[in-house]
Amino acid sequence: MVKTPVPAEENVAPGHMGCPGCGACLALRLALKALGKRTIMTVPACCWAVMPGVFPYCSIQIPVLFTAFETAAASASGVRAALDAKGQKDINVLAWAGDGGTLDIGIQALSGAVERRDNIIYICYDNEAYMNTGIQRSSSTPIGAWTTTTPVGQTRAWKSEPKKSGVEIMAAHRIPYTATACVSYPEDFVKKVQKAASIVGPKYLQVLSPCPAGWKSDPERSIQIGRLAVESTVWPMYEVEDGVYTVRKPAKKVSVKDYFRTQGRFRHLGEKDIEEIQKTVDAEWELLLKKETMTARK
């Protein structure tokens, strides 16, 4: 794989209100390095609605439109329409939202914008729950996880449903470009964002962003945890470009257990529970590889 150097340009200033070890913070910093200053972004309710700081200060150094929870995509469409109406073609329009704002409350607007082929880049920074409001489960919370609304307790009521797949939903829209990414692989993420910016039409990236506060993990291990998510294929790294799947195979494979034991949110799971999840993860990975084979350009 050819490495893309991460641009030195900084568009997120120090002084933001992110937690120590926040993956979402790194995610935006990298995304805006990739996109540069000629970018306008929309941000719905999410951690990043708070992290830029308190009015009149803002640590994001490009124009930001803060919007209602379910409107990241529709707002980005509106910005794009205005730029088009004014003949301004060389500006990236970025919708930047968390997983709840994307896959729960915002999925209708996202689906609409993608179906309309609106020329926007939508990036979901996925920390796998409603972290800004205090770790409530979202449809992007993985199976087995503790959250404050799947609190385990005596009835073992952890999240019992599998994680919703944003990228597969986008692929089903026949989106020109969609991919997963992870903040632990900055060159890969930057390259994907730059690729997205080079394509006209809707683009959707979902970047796994470890959250020490919500995952009950050590802040200094966020990068390592992201790597384990990828190496265990719990978070497979792949792109779908015009229906063609390209899967990044991890250099070494680790077990789901290796990944889970870095985080307190999975602490309650027994050996059998983890074995069941391992089986699902393996099956999903096999299916993904089959999709890659099936869609390979002859």
Add this chain to the structure above:
Amino acid sequence: MAKKLINGNYAAAFGAKLARAEVIAAYPITPQTAVVEQVADFVASGEMKARYVCVESEHSAMAACIAAASAGARTFTATSSQGLLLMHELLHWATGARTPVVMVNVNRAVAPPWSVWADQTDSISQRDTGWMQFYSESTQEELDTVIMSYKVGESPDIMLPSFTTEDAFFLSHTFEPVEIPSQELVDGFLPPFRPEIRLDVENPRGFGSLSMPHQWYMELRYLIAEAMDRARERILRVEQEWKELTGRSYGGPLDEYRTEDADVVLMNAGTAASTIREVVDNLRREGKRVGLARIRCFRPFPTEEIRALGRRVHTIGVMDRCYTFGDGGPFFTEVKSALYNLKDRPAVKNFVVGIGGRDITMKTVGKLYDNLFRIKAGGLDSEKEWIDLKRPEVG
């Protein structure tokens, strides 16, 4: 100027076209559909140089309009009833974001049961969103008000959204001869929308971030309150400018008809005013001193105009094509509230009429004036009354 036979919905679309709206984001709903269809035709034919975003909901329509306006584009949308209610969250947002979005709302009843007919509950429910609200009586007024509301809302010291309403079918689908102003006339009246503060990569800013209780939230709200107060004067001034160009005006926020020496006055918003005018003329021929005061602008509320009327009139009947359960008609309660600090107040009675599109006939209006004269002679019989209510037989 050319005259065309068009209905209220087409008039609204002509208003958006003549105002050179640059971004349209809209979602269809009966009986608004002709507005968005006609605008789509204007865009498709190239007559209108605009981006038309076919959103998947009214909620996204308003989100896209707010975002486009934040980026400096003139925006337009139209909706009705459930669609307006779905937008509610973002109506507040448009105000807080100080985006002068212009919308047309076809006043339609709120379900259940399903009813697509005239009722003003939908727009009255948006009372506290900070939108200017105009209620049209005629097709011509609808077209003219759309254009005027851009000029008021986009004033740099106002920057507030506004909607103009049409009573479902009575205005949305009724064809009337309408003067279509020339593009040159409208261009001379309404300058392009070029907000100084907008989403701009050359001058990046954050729009709508966080504010703590000890910081600026309260002050930002106060600025909106001041802007809405300034709009009262601006609406009058803009209407005067329009009158000088076209010869047409609509009486400001409170459109009064034959009230100068009236003993009793009916107040109303919307199309029933045309019926009331006929009844007023008939009763005047019988020597009865009756008048009409049409509430054309619900926000900002014409408080001073209503007080001026209240000082010289004995009895007022307020007609409401909507209702606030547990209180009364919203126009009624607001009129009463405006009059409260007058030393000598007129008696005020609430007539709840035409709910769900029930016809408000000349006979109905005649009964209301009879009632007002009885009140003038013998005092208030009841504070509120639902008119032409059917009583199902029991048993």
